[in-house]
Amino acid sequence: MLVDGQANAVSVAMERWNVEHRVFVVEQYFRNNDPVVKVQRLFRRNFGIGRRGAVPDRNTVHRWVAGFRRTGSVMKKKPPGTPHSVQIPENVDRVRAAFFVSPRRSARRHAVTLSIVSSFASSHLT
Structure with a gap:
């Protein structure tokens, strides 16, 4: 049986980070070359996430920053595979x-x- 707090933790853990989250993290990282822990704290404060709430982990922050440096965008890469064909x-x-x-x-x-x-x-x- 799930306790109410556990059910919330599961739904938060499965949530994807949206563009607003990604932009905030990358901006804070570059603002003063903030360490990841400080970026995570600012993220919690800005989005009203509690102490036990999910925040982007160290690897996620570094991946977003590296992607921004490489492409100039915080959007995800397009999925690999065959591109969809047009019905012509x-x-x-x-x-x-x-x-x-x-x-x-x-x-x-x-x-x-x-x-x-x-x-x-x-x-x-x-």
Whole structure:
């Protein structure tokens, strides 16, 4: 059975840091070259987080600062993987032609061959 405080801790721990949080941390870090512990204290004070509340840890702060130095942005990197294909007539025709030539090949294999998302390929089987 979860105590009320434990339930809150779980929901806070699973929360993602938004852009406002990231900007605040990077600004405070660069303001006076503040150490991470001081940045964490300022973060708690600014966002009204209690002593036991979740704050970005040392590695997270350093990762955000390094990302800002590298890209000039605090936004996350785009996820790796195949970029989503646009549903244009040419792509639909390519999928239909590939299925016509090799009808026994799976939609997933066709998607890899055509460099498209597998759900796009399987939705155009019919």
